[in-house]
Amino acid sequence: MTQQEFNQLLKRYLEGQTTEQEDQLLAEWYATPANQVELSLSDTQKGSIEKRIWQGIKTRIRPASSRRTIRMAWLSGLAACLVLGFAWLYSPSEIDPESLVATLVREHAGIEVKNTNATEQEVALPDGTTVLLAQNSSLVYGKTFNQARREVYLTGEAFFNVKRNVTKPFVVHTGELDTEVLGTSFRIQQNEKDKTTEVSVRTGKVSVYARGKNQQRERNGFIITPNQRAVYDASTRNITPGIVEEPVAVLPSKNATPALVFREASFEKVLAELTRLYGIEFVISNPMVKDCRITADLNALSMFTQLELICKSVDATYEKRGTVVFINGDSCQ
Structure with missing residues (x-):
């Protein structure tokens, strides 16, 4: 296969138009000693091409069996073709694409776990x-x-x-x-x-x-x-x-988990305990709701169920705005 034929086949591969047999042909062509040339690359060049290699590999992998596989050799050949393709299409003219293949494939063989x-x-x-x-x-x-x-x-x-x-x-x-x-x-x-x-x-x-x-x-x-x-x-x-x-408790183990049993506690204090437990910010829109009194046992309930119960007890509602929960309500006096 001539260099021109290889380039045409590689272009079809990068466009996702090749068969499995043609994929193998690309890898075998690279494996021929005559096609491997040494070239020193800077770390910046290696890093840039490596990202393109693995992005291409991720989108082109075909499972080889019904069991979990760790396939290094096949990915190496595929990475070689991808490096050559990206170099051919995108690299500066002073960098020889075939040299990129020889240098990078040996350094960046891949492991896939499926x-x-x-x-x-x-x-x-x-x-x-x-x-x-x-x-x-x-x-x-x-x-x-x-x-x-x-x-x-x-x-x-x-x-x-x-x-x-x-x-x-x-x-x-x-x-x-x-x-x-x-x-x-x-x-x-x-x-x-x-x-x-x-x-x-x-x-x-x-x-x-x-x-x-x-x-x-x-x-x-x-x-x-x-x-x-x-x-x-x-x-x-x-x-x-x-x-x-479904938020879960994120309180560090060194801190005691709050009992979540309240008797005539202020609405503001109850929300502060929920913030300490879940790490979520609650904002009370109407300051007059802060002092409303809550008597409740909130243990063994999900966070949004807890929030629903305490809001209903003071005739308030809540809404999620991004990563913050806003509490809306009138005075409970």
């Missing part, structure tokens, strides 16, 4: 991070994971419990959405049907932002904290922050 079980599958990453991978979801990361940085590519849904490392932020790429943390626990759910991705936080803080062209100093994103979520809509490229459907 869960085809009926239950969540636990994946232990080299840095101590654990991932609960949902059914029919996959996780891809490079063999250099945790050396200079920690980056993974998720398709589907997973719950992450990230090992804290302030020198190496942990980044999850899900389509166009990036989720960046130092050490925390959170869930990512990707919905292909409506083109949305939801990130919800259990502990710690998470930075969620959408990637875009020419965004060097400004990005569309939010910081979300426990019991908060951010939903990214790929069709509009908008991120909407909010509160999770």
